[in-house]
Amino acid sequence: MDFQLTGDQRELIAATEKLCTQLLPLAKEAHEGEKRGDFAPLQKLRKAMAENGLLGLNMPTEYGGMGLPLLDTLLLIQTIQKVDSTMGGLTHRTSTGAIGAILELGTDEQKAQYVTGVARGDIGVSIGITEPNAGSAATAMTTRARIEGDEVVITGQKIFISAAKAHHYTMLYCRFGTTGRASDIGAVIVPHDAPGLTIGNGSENMAGERQYELFFDDCRIPKANILAEGNAFGKLISVYNSERLGSISRMLGSAQASFEFALQYVQEREQFGRQLADFQGLQWILAEMKVKLEAAQLLTYRAAANTAIGLPSPLETSVAKVYVAQAAKEICDDAIQLLGGYGYMTEYPVEARYREVRGGSIYGGTLQIHKNMIAGHLLKRKNSQWAKGKE
Ligand SMILES: Cc1cc2nc3c(=O)[nH]c(=O)nc-3n(C[C@H](O)[C@H](O)[C@H](O)COP(=O)(O)OP(=O)(O)OC[C@H]3O[C@@H](n4cnc5c(N)ncnc54)[C@H](O)[C@@H]3O)c2cc1C
CATH class of the missing domain: 1.10.540.10 (Acyl-CoA dehydrogenase/oxidase, N-terminal domain)
Known part of the structure; x- marks a missing residue:
């Protein structure tokens, strides 16, 4: 180590x-x-x-x-x-x-x-998992792909797809079979100019990024665009743990930026004839921010360093996710507090950082869903959240 x-x-x-x-x-x-x-x-x-x-x-x-x-x-x-x-x-x-x-x-x-x-920077690929009625319960997705000759025909709808219009393709989770089980789920690569695909106008999220709805109305793509024809949800989610670590690292970057800005600010701003940094109450806030940032980094780096033996461990990823998302919100919130009224103003960079990290408690599996997964591991239970008869 x-x-x-x-x-x-x-x-x-x-x-x-x-x-x-x-x-x-x-x-x-x-x-x-x-x-x-x-x-x-x-x-x-x-x-x-x-x-x-x-x-x-x-x-x-x-x-x-x-x-x-x-x-x-x-x-x-x-x-x-x-x-x-x-x-x-x-x-x-x-x-x-x-x-x-x-x-x-x-x-x-x-x-x-x-x-x-x-x-090469020629194209971008977004990820399409969430549906209006399949959020945390992702395996409830109903977007369906059926093979017709050399084509795949897709029907259904996705929601909240980050920056879809800024990308050229979507890696789409969809159902190949009709059993209703998770084993039907596979994935295809959908070009955004495919006939039958409409990308809505999207909504702006609180970080100022747009998230889009994708409508598939007998959307046709070549069969060569199939990534996995069913039975792939487990595999897709195993790979998705790298995605989770990437977005966790973005939260670390935003929290680090907030911390560094606030650290500088308290050494420049004066009140009561002294630097803000002279007040012990603020020194303790800085110390707590530092402790949280370092702990958050170590959990993330551990999950990444251990991938030398394969894909990221689901447990280490969930542990990092739960801690980092919480710590990042607190660090960014403390930075706003240290700047006082200026911290709340859009001319200063710290309020935007708070808005950037807030989504991290929701996307890539909410904090509650990651806690369910950690508990399932601890208790060695499948920990299914499904109502009886709906699994
Ligand atoms: C910034 C951002 C970017 C996103 N980008 C994408 C993207 O690019 N592609 C994509 O496919 N999706 C994306 N999403 C969607 C995201 O994955 C979903 O919002 C998320 O999975 C939660 O689903 P939901 O919004 O339907 O909430 P719900 O599942 O309805 O959850 C609502 C609340 O209930 C809680 N809850 C639900 N079930 C349980 C349970 N069993 N136990 C305890 N609590 C529970 C949740 O934790 C949450 O607090 C993005 C979301 C955000 C905010």
């Missing part, structure tokens, strides 16, 4: 922070463009990030990725998110996002097309 980052990791973090700071103006344009429904600036940012080696961090080099281990990937997602959330989102989604399932379950042709496309 080694709790020190290596010299190479430290250098990588410093170099990445510098690169991202240079790309900041492009990232701001991309964020503003997305709000207007203009995705050209985002595509420009995506290309610039790819050229600077900031996408596909853990994707194999043979597909144009950077070939980094998961731990280094998460360290950089945290760093990039600390500089800017739009860039953090792009690195996460092209490294630990839906693309991970294509790398793990895809054919050689699918990997060559999608992993390479994502790493």
Whole structure:
């Protein structure tokens, strides 16, 4: 067990922070463009990030990725998110996002097309799991795929799909069989120009990102776009634990940014003729923020470091998720408090950081669902949440 980052990791973090700071103006344009429904600036940012080696961090080099281990990937997602959330989102989604399932379950042709496309900054892939009546109970999904000759015909609806309009494809969880059991669930890769697919106008979430509804009305895609034809929910969720760690690292980045800003601020702002940093009550808040940040990082890094022997452990991922999501909210909230009224104003960066981390208690499995999973592991029970007769 080694709790020190290596010299190479430290250098990588410093170099990445510098690169991202240079790309900041492009990232701001991309964020503003997305709000207007203009995705050209985002595509420009995506290309610039790819050229600077900031996408596909853990994707194999043979597909144009950077070939980094998961731990280094998460360290950089945290760093990039600390500089800017739009860039953090792009690195996460092209490294630990839906693309991970294509790398793990895809054919050689699918990997060559999608992993390479994502790493080069040509395309983006969103993830479609949630439905209006299948949120935490994801296996209640009804979106159906049936094979007709060389095509797959999809009917159904997804909701809350992050940044779908900013992406070119969705890796869609759907049901191939009609038994109603989880064993029907597989996945397909849907191009956003597929006939029969309509992407709604979406809703803006509290972090200022858009989430979209996807409507499938006999949507037709080639059979070659099947990723897993049923019996794949367990496998998909195992890969999804990397996605969870990627989004956890984004929360770490936002919390770290809040902490660093507040630490600086209390040493500059004066009240009662003294620095805010002179008041012991505020020093204790800073100390608690530091303890939470370090504990949150260690749980995340442990889950990532242990993937040398395979996919992330579900238990270690859930433990990290529950702690980090809670700690990140508290750290970001404390930062607002340390800045007083200025912390609450949109001109200062800390209120946005709170809004960024708040969703982490909901997406990727809510905190309650992760606690159910931890308890199931502790008690060695399946811990099914389903009403009798509905399993
Ligand atoms: C920022 C953000 C981004 C997202 N991005 C995507 C995306 O890209 N793709 C995608 O497919 N989905 C996405 N989602 C959707 C997300 O996965 C769901 O919102 C989440 O799974 C919860 O489902 P729900 O909203 O239907 O809530 P519900 O399942 O209705 O839950 C409501 C409340 O009940 C609690 N609850 C439910 N069941 C239990 C139980 N058994 N025990 C204890 N408590 C329970 C929950 O914890 C929650 O507090 C995103 C959501 C957010 C907020």
